[in-house]
Amino acid sequence: MGATLEIEFAAVPDRIQALEERLRKVENRLAYVEGQSAEDRVTLVVFSGDLDRVLAAFLIATGAAAMGQQVSMFFTFWGLSVLKKDNQLSGKTFFQKMMALMSPDSSKSLPVSKMNYLGVGGKILRSMMKQKNVSSLEEMISLAQELGVRMIACEMSRDLMGIADSELIDGLESAGVGSFLADSLNSRTSMFI
Amino acid sequence: MGATLEIEFAAVPDRIQALEERLRKVENRLAYVEGQSAEDRVTLVVFSGDLDRVLAAFLIATGAAAMGQQVSMFFTFWGLSVLKKDNQLSGKTFFQKMMALMSPDSSKSLPVSKMNYLGVGGKILRSMMKQKNVSSLEEMISLAQELGVRMIACEMSRDLMGIADSELIDGLESAGVGSFLADSLNSRTSMFI
Amino acid sequence: MGATLEIEFAAVPDRIQALEERLRKVENRLAYVEGQSAEDRVTLVVFSGDLDRVLAAFLIATGAAAMGQQVSMFFTFWGLSVLKKDNQLSGKTFFQKMMALMSPDSSKSLPVSKMNYLGVGGKILRSMMKQKNVSSLEEMISLAQELGVRMIACEMSRDLMGIADSELIDGLESAGVGSFLADSLNSRTSMFI
Numbered sequence: 001m002g003a004t005l006e007i008e009f010a011a012v013p014d015r016i017q018a019l020e021e022r023l024r025k026v027e028n029r030l031a032y033v034e035g036q037s038a039e040d041r042v043t044l045v046v047f048s049g050d051l052d053r054v055l056a057a058f059l060i061a062t063g064a065a066a067m068g069q070q071v072s073m074f075f076t077f078w079g080l081s082v083l084k085k086d087n088q089l090s091g092k093t094f095f096q097k098m099m100a101l102m103s104p105d106s107s108k109s110l111p112v113s114k115m116n117y118l119g120v121g122g123k124i125l126r127s128m129m130k131q132k133n134v135s136s137l138e139e140m141i142s143l144a145q146e147l148g149v150r151m152i153a154c155e156m157s158r159d160l161m162g163i164a165d166s167e168l169i170d171g172l173e174s175a176g177v178g179s180f181l182a183d184s185l186n187s188r189t190s191m192f193i
Numbered sequence: 194m195g196a197t198l199e200i201e202f203a204a205v206p207d208r209i210q211a212l213e214e215r216l217r218k219v220e221n222r223l224a225y226v227e228g229q230s231a232e233d234r235v236t237l238v239v240f241s242g243d244l245d246r247v248l249a250a251f252l253i254a255t256g257a258a259a260m261g262q263q264v265s266m267f268f269t270f271w272g273l274s275v276l277k278k279d280n281q282l283s284g285k286t287f288f289q290k291m292m293a294l295m296s297p298d299s300s301k302s303l304p305v306s307k308m309n310y311l312g313v314g315g316k317i318l319r320s321m322m323k324q325k326n327v328s329s330l331e332e333m334i335s336l337a338q339e340l341g342v343r344m345i346a347c348e349m350s351r352d353l354m355g356i357a358d359s360e361l362i363d364g365l366e367s368a369g370v371g372s373f374l375a376d377s378l379n380s381r382t383s384m385f386i
Numbered sequence: 387m388g389a390t391l392e393i394e395f396a397a398v399p400d401r402i403q404a405l406e407e408r409l410r411k412v413e414n415r416l417a418y419v420e421g422q423s424a425e426d427r428v429t430l431v432v433f434s435g436d437l438d439r440v441l442a443a444f445l446i447a448t449g450a451a452a453m454g455q456q457v458s459m460f461f462t463f464w465g466l467s468v469l470k471k472d473n474q475l476s477g478k479t480f481f482q483k484m485m486a487l488m489s490p491d492s493s494k495s496l497p498v499s500k501m502n503y504l505g506v507g508g509k510i511l512r513s514m515m516k517q518k519n520v521s522s523l524e525e526m527i528s529l530a531q532e533l534g535v536r537m538i539a540c541e542m543s544r545d546l547m548g549i550a551d552s553e554l555i556d557g558l559e560s561a562g563v564g565s566f567l568a569d570s571l572n573s574r575t576s577m578f579i
Contacts, residue, residue: 008206013394015209016401022216023408029223030415036230036381037422042571045384047249049307052463056433056578059542063563069571077245078307095321102308114435114464115488128481132546156252160325177256185235185262185381188422188571191431191578192249192384201399208402215409222416229423229574238577240442242500270438271500288514295501349445353518370449378428378455378574385442385577 041070043184045192049078049104050113051122051137055129057193058140064189065147072183073144074175076154079193080161082107082141083153083168096162107137145171152179234263234380238373241386242271242297243306244315244330250386251333257382258340265376266337267368269347272386273354275300275334276346276361289355300330338364345372427456429570431578435464435490436499437508437523441515443579444526450575451533458569459530460561462540465579466547468493468527469539471555482548493523531557538565 042064046057057073065071075083087105089097104110112121129136135143144151152173153163184190235257239250250266258264268276280298282290297303305314322329328336337344345366346356377383428450432443443459451457461469473491475483490496498507515522521529530537538559539549570576 012205012398019212019405033226033230033419037419059563063567067567095317124481128546160321177252181256181260189576190382192386193578205398212405226419226423288510353514370445374449374453383575385579
């Protein structure tokens with residue numbers, strides 16, 4: 001062994017120790033970044049109850065689910081109309097009855113956001129979709145459920161409007177804003193529709 | 194020392210050097226990922242001045258702040274009505290006066306996005322919230338400020354509409370789209386409401 | 387060499403092997419995080435065809451592009467009106483003709499979302515912007531194209547409404563929801579406007 005090699009070997013324990021320390025720091029930083037990193041997840045707030053906007057929400061949701069994302073749709077306020085199968089008046093306060101009577105009683109009677117003309121706009125949009133073989137909203141809701149899209153009714157909105165379980169379609173969850181945020185904060189894409 | 198062990202030791206300096214180089218690359222990649230990684234931050238654009246949509250914005254903002262997120266709300270266009278305490282006409286151009294006269298003069302007179310019926314819709318929504326002990330919009334604005342939610346008035350909208358400081362509630366910042374983007378690009382969730 | 391130093395050297399191959407294994411794990415975790423990490427990218431869905439909302443979309447898009455982000459704007463449904471230079475009726479079905487006749491024939495005739503008053507609102511907003519030297523929508527569209535903002539017309543909406551290439555301004559792409567999601571999932575900010 002020559003002198004150079006001996007010096008090289010003498011430095012070995014220090015170099016290893018330095019490596020171990022650097023690696024420990026990297027592992028800690030990586031763990032933090034992993035915690036901040038988004039999951040394969042998409043979260044949508046469906047606030048609107050307009051047929052055109054709701055269709056856009058379901059196109060995004062089913063598309064994302066087909067691409068392997070975990071998808072959550074939070075239906076709140078006017079968006080709750082999408083999840084209704086019926087309007088019931090018993091057990092509602094005066095204001096809740098008024099709200100129910102003026103709201104669509106199911107996804108089939110959603111208005112459009114522009115040019116609604118007392119419901120004609122919604123019918124035209126549905127006719128155009130049928131002519132072009134675009135799935136109907138009801139077909140998209142079924143497809144979303146088949147693809148494992150979580151459909152969640154906003155608890156506060158339900159409580160405010162007095163909407164009973166029996167007024168809603170099957171296979172839903174109910175949750176609050178905290179649950180929405182837990183999903184949204186870990187999502188690659190979140191949208192308010 | 195046997196022959197195998199000697200060979201093992203001879204490889205040590207090369208293995209250490211290889212490790213050092215790999216670790217250097219990992220550190221560089223990690224620094225880049227850290228730069229791209231979102232902070233614990235939520236950024237909302239409040240474009241709408243409709244009571245129902247604004248309430249949704251404040252529920253998300255206060256919920257996120259309570260969960261430890263840094264929250265920024267950028268109020269722009271119709272959303273500026275939320276921040277007004279008064280309409281003043283002096284110092285405004287003709288169009289700005291028209292705009293002011295047709296806009297709500299404070300958060301208390303915001304319309305709802307659907308079924309407004311000349312203001313009745315907003316009153317009904319407020320009554321329903323009161324019956325159900327949901328915080329009023331004004332309580333939510335206070336809560337947001339207590340929780341450290343940054344409320345920012347869009348400079349360009351203010352300038353366009355000629356809105357003076359004295360027309361706005363206290364504790365606000367004013368900033369432009371660059372400031373909004375700086376927050377939004379580093380946020381885990383950004384929404385346009 | 388003393389006894390301690392010899393023991394220290396004896397541990398070297400094990401310590402190096404341990405380091406190599408830890409580093410391999412870190413590299414794998416880092417590669418995963420890199421895959422989840424957002425690019426310098428902003429993706430906007432322009433669903434609305436209202437002048438006020440569309441202006442907000444272009445302010446965000448051009449601002450983000452100026453800050454070095456890759457920006458994609460997906461124009462869908464009412465938002466397609468922004469990209470039109472003309473309405474043509476030939477080759478359209480009955481419903482598509484009705485839709486075309488009731489929609490703006492270019493970005494110059496977009497309504498505003500509130501206080502439109504049969505088009506007066508849009509004219510007032512444009513006058514206010516001119517007085518304050520804010521770029522017009524058409525100037526912002528040009529600026530966006532100069533800054534390399536990708537403007538994409540939603541294929542399904544085009545097909546539904548029967549919109550031909552000759553009805554749209556130059557320099558556009560057409561794509562579906564999958565293409566939108568591919569961009570959005572890798573974006574630091576995505577918004578539905």
